[in-house]
Amino acid sequence: MNEQTLLVLGLLKAQSQHGYQINEFIERNLSRMTDMKKATAYAILERLCKGGYVRVHTEQEGNRPVRKVYSITHSGEEQFMALLRINLSTAGRMTIAGDMGLMFLDHLPLSEGLECLTARLKQVEVQLEAFNQPLTHEGLGVNLTLEHQHMLLQAEQVWLTAVLQRLQSEFLTMLNLKPVVVSGSLAE
Amino acid sequence: MNEQTLLVLGLLKAQSQHGYQINEFIERNLSRMTDMKKATAYAILERLCKGGYVRVHTEQEGNRPVRKVYSITHSGEEQFMALLRINLSTAGRMTIAGDMGLMFLDHLPLSEGLECLTARLKQVEVQLEAFNQPLTHEGLGVNLTLEHQHMLLQAEQVWLTAVLQRLQSEFLTMLNLKPVVVSGSLAE
DNA sequence: CCTATTATAATCAGAATTGACTAATAAAGC
DNA sequence: GCTTTATTAGTCAATTCTGATTATAATAGG
Missing domain, CATH: 1.10.10.10 (Winged helix-like DNA-binding domain superfamily/Winged helix DNA-binding domain)
Structure with missing residues (x-):
C-alpha cells in the first residue's frame, strides 16, 4: 500500500x-x-x-x-x-537518485568528477526544457505537482552549476600548486 | 547493480x-x-x-x-x-516521495488539504533542524552530499510555505464567495 | 546469583518488482 | 493479396526486497 x-x-x-x-x-x-x-x-x-x-x-x-x-x-x-x-501529510526522504555517487566523489580524480557532473547538469537542463512547453492547466493538484517538479529541477540546476564552478576553481588552484612542468614554458 | x-x-x-x-x-x-x-x-x-x-x-x-x-x-x-x-553522470528522476498525493489534492476539501500540507511542512522543518548541528567535515563528496540534501530541503520548505499561503488565501476567497451565513453575524 | 533486556549476527519465507516473452489483431508497404 | 511491422493485452519466471524470526552473548537490575 x-x-x-x-x-x-x-x-x-x-x-x-x-x-x-x-x-x-x-x-x-x-x-x-x-x-x-x-x-x-x-x-x-x-x-x-x-x-x-x-x-x-x-x-x-x-x-x-x-x-x-x-x-x-x-x-x-x-x-x-x-x-x-x-x-x-508525509514528507518522504528528500533524496534524489544520485546522491550516493556524490558521496564517493573523492574516489575519482577531480577532472573526471567534473566531467561526470557536467554530464549530469546537461541532463537536468534537458529535463528542464520539457517544462517550457505551455503547461496544460488540468486541475489544482496536477498543476501543483508540475510546478513542484519544475521548482526542484531548477534548484538542482542552480546548485549543480555552483558546485561545478567551485570544483573548477579548485581544480585550477591544484594545477597552480602542483604544476606540470612543461619544458621551458614558465622559465625565462 | x-x-x-x-x-x-x-x-x-x-x-x-x-x-x-x-x-x-x-x-x-x-x-x-x-x-x-x-x-x-x-x-x-x-x-x-x-x-x-x-x-x-x-x-x-x-x-x-x-x-x-x-x-x-x-x-x-x-x-x-x-x-x-x-x-x-546520471540525473535520476527528480521526484521526491509525495508528489503522487499532491496530484490528487483536488479529491480532498481544500481545508483538509491545507491541514495535510501543513503537517508535511512541519516534518520538513524537523528534518531541516538536524542540519543545524555543526557538520563534521569528512571529505569533499560527503560534504557535498550533505549540502545537497540541505539545499533540497530548504527549497522544499520555501515552496511548501508559498503554496500553503496561496491555498490559504484561495480558501478565504471561497469563504467570502460562498459564506456560511451565521445568524445575524453580518446583518445589522 | 538469577532474570530481563539489549546488542550482535544473520537467516528465511513471503511479498513486490521487473525483464522477457506470448499471442492476437490492425496497419503499412510492396 | 501477402508479408512485415506496430499496437493491443497481458502472463510468468526470475530477481530483488523486507518483515518476522532465530540464536547466542553481554549487560543491567533487583
Whole structure:
C-alpha cells in the first residue's frame, strides 16, 4: 500500500479501465511521476482485487481478445482517501537518485568528477526544457505537482552549476600548486 | 547493480567488514542517504559474492558465533568505479516521495488539504533542524552530499510555505464567495 | 546469583518488482 | 493479396526486497 497503489486507485476512481489502458496513460502522461513498470501495475491490480478494493469484469470488443476491466469499489474509494491523506501529510526522504555517487566523489580524480557532473547538469537542463512547453492547466493538484517538479529541477540546476564552478576553481588552484612542468614554458 | 550496490561496494572498499557492521554504519551515519533494510544488505553481499566482486572468509572472536567477513576483490573495485561513474553522470528522476498525493489534492476539501500540507511542512522543518548541528567535515563528496540534501530541503520548505499561503488565501476567497451565513453575524 | 533486556549476527519465507516473452489483431508497404 | 511491422493485452519466471524470526552473548537490575 504505497504511492503506486494510490496512483492506480486514483486512475480507477476517475474511470473504470483495463490494465493496458492504465499503463498507457501512465507512460504517456505520468512518466515524470513514476517509473513503475507495466507488470507492476498488473500485479497491483491483482492485489487490489484480492483485497476487495477493485472489482473485475471481462469485456470483449468485436472479436478482439477479452480484456479484464477493473472498477473501484466503495472500500477502494475509502482506501484511496486514506492513502491520499497519509501521502499528502508525509514528507518522504528528500533524496534524489544520485546522491550516493556524490558521496564517493573523492574516489575519482577531480577532472573526471567534473566531467561526470557536467554530464549530469546537461541532463537536468534537458529535463528542464520539457517544462517550457505551455503547461496544460488540468486541475489544482496536477498543476501543483508540475510546478513542484519544475521548482526542484531548477534548484538542482542552480546548485549543480555552483558546485561545478567551485570544483573548477579548485581544480585550477591544484594545477597552480602542483604544476606540470612543461619544458621551458614558465622559465625565462 | 544500483545505488545500493554502489554503497555496499564503497563501504567494503574502505575496509573489509561483516554484514552487521555495514548495517550498523548505514543506520547510524547514512540513514539520510538510504532506507535500505538490513536483510537487503545481506542479499546484496551474497549477490556480490556470487558475482566475484567480493570474497568471504569466516572469523570468530572469543567464543562468539562466527561471522562472515567480506572483502572487495579487484573485480569489485573496478565494478565500484564503473557504478560510480554512471551514478555521478546520471540525473535520476527528480521526484521526491509525495508528489503522487499532491496530484490528487483536488479529491480532498481544500481545508483538509491545507491541514495535510501543513503537517508535511512541519516534518520538513524537523528534518531541516538536524542540519543545524555543526557538520563534521569528512571529505569533499560527503560534504557535498550533505549540502545537497540541505539545499533540497530548504527549497522544499520555501515552496511548501508559498503554496500553503496561496491555498490559504484561495480558501478565504471561497469563504467570502460562498459564506456560511451565521445568524445575524453580518446583518445589522 | 538469577532474570530481563539489549546488542550482535544473520537467516528465511513471503511479498513486490521487473525483464522477457506470448499471442492476437490492425496497419503499412510492396 | 501477402508479408512485415506496430499496437493491443497481458502472463510468468526470475530477481530483488523486507518483515518476522532465530540464536547466542553481554549487560543491567533487583
